Amino acid sequence: MNKVNVGCPRCGSLNVNVVSDVTETTKGFGAGKGCLGYICFGPIGLLCGLIGMGEGKTETNTYRVCANCGARFK
Template sequence: MACPNCGSENIQVVSESKGFGAGKGCCGFIIFGWVGLLCGLCGMGKSKIKRVCANCGNVMD
């Protein structure tokens, strides 16, 4: 696989994982109380894999 930006084949695979969503948890607490605080846990632990060109930094989802 080659980078569509620079044509390099020096591609790295990077995995991102989500943590606790403080913004969602805070808004949930204000609206729904303690149960809403658990809204910040929605999506926690899900990972997303991206390919990044090591030469130019182009990110390919």
């Protein structure tokens, strides 16, 4: 991560922290549904659940938070 001299747009302070938010979105079968599949269909159901887990998306949102006034900005 490169350090950019970007001041806070609200108060102009350069005391800014970069924060990363990782959001996981799982589509289709999740871990819980995989277990459910195991109960209903045995190992094949569990396998389907595990394969479905691979389709989960991970989104990373990076933003800056001013340590002086708490403003959040990109």
